[in-house]
Amino acid sequence: MAIGQASATQDRPNILWISHEDLSPIYGCYGDSLARTPAIDELAKRSIRFDQAFSNAPICAPARSTLITGMYATSLGSQHLRSETPVPESLKILPEVLREAGYYTSNNVKTDYNFSHEGRWDESSNTAHWRNRPDDKPFFSVFNIMITHEGPTNALRKTDTESLKEFTDPDQVMLPPYLPDSPKMRQIWAHMYDLLAVFDQRVASLLGDLEEDGLLEETIVFVFSDHGHGLPGHKRWLNNAGLQIPFILHVPEKYKHFVDHIPGTTTDLKVGFVDFAPTVLNLAGATVPEMMEGKSFLGEGATEKEYVFGYRDRADDCYEVSRSVYDGRYLYVRHFMPQLPYYQNALIFNKGGSYEEINRLRALGQLPDATQRMFLPKETELLFDLENDPLEQKNLATREEHASRVRKLADELDEWMIRHRDTGLLSEGIMMGQAKGRSVYEVARAYSRESYQQLLEAARWVGKVSDPNHLIPYFESGEPAQRYWALIALDAYVGNIESTMPHLKKLMKDAVPAVATKAAEIMVKRGTDPEAYEILEKMLRLPDEVQVLQAAISVRQLGKKAAPLLPVIQDEIFPQYAGTIWGRYKSWSYPMFIGMALDQAQINCNVAIDTHR
Template sequence: MIEMSVSSGRNVYALLLLILLGLMACGANEELPEHPNILWISHEDLSPIYGCYGDAYARTPYIDSLAKTSIRFTQAFSNAPICAPARSTLITGMYASSLGTQHLRSEIPVPENLKILPEVLKEAGYYTSNNVKTDYNFDHQGRWDESSREAHWRNRAEGQPFFGVFNFMMTHEGPTNALRESDTESLEVYSDPDQAVLPPHLPDSPKMREIWAHMYDLLAVFDQQVGKLLGQLEADGLLDETIVFVFSDHGHGLPGHKRWLDNAGLQIPFILHVPDKYSHLASNIQASVTDRKVGFVDFAPTVIRLAGAEVPEMMEGKNFLGEAAEEKEFVFGYRDRADDCYEVSRSVYDGRYLYVRHFMPQLPYYQNALIFNKGGSYAEINRLRDRGQLSESVLQLFAPKPVEVVYDLENDPLEQHNLIDQPELAGRIAGLSQALDEWMIRHRDTGLITEGIMMEQAKAAGKSVYEIAQGYSTEAFREILEVARMTGEVEEPEALIPFFESEEASARFWALVALDSYSGDIEAVFPYLSQLMQDGAPAVAIKSAEIVAKRMNDPRAFEVLERMLKLDDEVQVLQAAISVRQLGDKAQPLLEVIQEEIFPRYSGEIWGRYKSWSYPMFIGMALDQTQINCGRVIDTHK
């Protein structure tokens, strides 16, 4: 009996212990928050001009009301000043320049193991919906639960957490410059153009004031949509269950902003609403306004951490919320080909100083291309330029770019004074330059490989562009960067000869770009140009032929360019078409073959001229401008 009593006592004790542990576990589970819903409300082409940012000209009551119970970021940035590379960065948590997705607009092979943000969240149990823009420069099919104009969190399973994206197009540069009354018919109050305050890089004319005012009206329309979505959350009982991001994809859709790698092109508005229930997930930010530096590359890993999931090792961004948040010393930016305007520029920002390095400084931002000869603000600038009525600040848009630029954004927010030669900043500038070099090498910046070469190598190897770049040794990348940094700095063309003879195609290419930036006599290196026109890398042959055609009008150069225009590889044809456009009226020997053979291959119904929205459109645009340069009158897209 005694033994039974002891045994029974032990059993009872064990049972009570199990019950107690069970209760403790239940209590712990009750304290653990549910996975938060996460909603992105994004829009196109606007800098930080919400009312809550202190802009009295703006009318954003819904956003401003949300901001009162949210965190307002004063140092948030797109990593690229144009949509596709910005969106690629945003959705992958990787620098577009690492993936090769930094060009507008392209079709890049990405690693098979790349999981973008919605895929990671799907695996964590989230319903993922996108309404509706993707524009990532790679195939998005199958990566969302739903991506359509009908996509909505309301389509999820009952009780399922969601990650939803709503992107609004009404603030895009198209509507901004079109001045359509129908785009703002939902408004009762309109912006007064006479009260507009324009930046110095835009002409102060009645037409430009009208465009500027219309841009603010479109922002007011977007604000209405924010109010509508917040109302839907509240009606569904989800407002206190949802973390809300409100932001733009880059700066204003106007000259000097979008496409420009400066603060006006990169800085974005960003409002983050974290309900009280989830305040611990943003415990590192106590104030309602923060100057914490964040870039688009950081959004995906931060959302993944908010959802309680594991961030893929491949992602390059840093989580900026909660106890595990990481501080950023620098924000990096990139500008590459936009439409048919080839460009390679990189930037680094340390919280006060923005350092920009232009790898093709001989090219003005405002190139002689269709994209800069369209209507709206561009037509107004072109009109005033023809009349000699542009200020010096506006005329800088047409000038070759400095190799290096440094702005003190604390004292010069409108970026009017380049401090690159200030001796008291020499140490700071050297540190920023070194940080940029190390970042480009560490992440194997594919802008150094160049578009034509990286795509040719990826195709030949059957690999992604990212994998091709990662396969380069540090030494090879340093060599390519060394010669790329010579652009705009060449004193004697003979200094480029070792790079003309390099085994690296990209080093040969950049040596040619550096030579192109040199305005002196190049006869001493002409034998190398003749050889490079026959280079096995089309991008090298094209660039060499462009230089020879421009400088020497050599018939052999036109033969090379014609052959390259006839290639089946659209990426290489685009490189050739861009070089041909750069010839101006010297492209006359190619005009007949362009009109009769080349352009018809890329013509179609897009804008009434082009075959598709990708490479064929940009090839067509370059060829159209070439024909215009040679005196032909054609009806281009509006």
């Protein structure tokens, strides 16, 4: 289509997504006085600002998987960062359904879905643009702007902001209580605002392209972030700071009937990423696939949801299983691995920028209490009143006056996990081991509702054990995931576990690698059986990279006790995963995280490693 010409016959809206990385709601139109976002703020004046919009995951790949599929990543098994999840052959993601409905689809350029995007877009490249479409087609175009990612935020490169004439004064920033108030941290926080200003320039450019093409009044525009700030306490943290996003929706006059249920220019309508794909399909007049789990919040049949659910699983080589539910005021979080702090002893938390600054101040004993808590085991359950405690500093979960609310939200979360067959209850190693020749989605749905209730029952023992002998029935279960969760519960138990040693020795020889690995890890940490090292070495030698990653994570968590494994790691295991990524690793997926875990294991044993910072 020639520039400056809009189709006179087009009766369906074009749809443009302008997304960016790693920023919480700090646009000027959200009331932030430090923000310099004139293009976004001007757009917001004639658009709708969503004040209750959320990513379903506080890190990119599972968030983007949810966004593009309209399915919870935990349903697909795509919730672990940079994985290669087998998905159902019948799965059609948003651009595929739109293509069938007659739309031209373009993506510029990030995918990061945790499964292959090949063949799913008309064009997905760094030159993809709606201008490449045939004349008679409406378009769905995505532009993923990466300048606000945690990398640039923490790197403080002047070249990233050379297009700016004005810069944020570090003395004017207000840091949250969980970040130390130091000159370096203020500089990083201020730089984050400067990168936002660069993003705003990109928004202005894309809106200018629409206007130049005569398409501004033919196009519904979404402007949003993929999750919270790329800083400690936000990205990777399953809390409101990690999940809440800015979201501006521009609907031209021609299509105002799609939003006639939303009065004014701001709304408290709760929306999550799982709802974006079905919403776009509704706007396009396309049929929403039955498999999609989100609900349209615009157009005919728009749904107002009662709850928004969140999840945090493996990020890099830091394994987690945490879930959340939000009702519009209260956020309930359950940690299924509370013994693991958010700020683990791992390479991802030992890199530069804000992490380096926190580590420096920690060594000097100068961290505030709220930051020090990041290094401690987590509470199993949390409840935050975001109306009165927006910075999430007061956990109300154990207060008697909130007991009924905790039970209500916990029950809602349980039901959601069971209904959608949350694959986090299987563990990454088990679900991928069972997915040979079929999708993880199909693996989970082969379980009955009752079976999933039993898995959840086992997982809920973590952090609640008063006598480790209570776990023995689960150790002897015929279901691998129940045996696995009993081991996680044992790992979290701080008392004497001598009575469970016979079961631990047996589980070290379990046929399921994830179970054997965890049993051997616990034995090294709390027992005396030298065969545990042989088991871990065997797991590190497996051909399945997913199982090797689980073993590498366990080895990293041994601290100095990993020393007997160093010769085989250095001479045989690590070389298999070495390459050029970051000058050290073979690929961006499992080999990178295996390498990172093994590098940190060596560092823990006082071996000097030239790692990427």
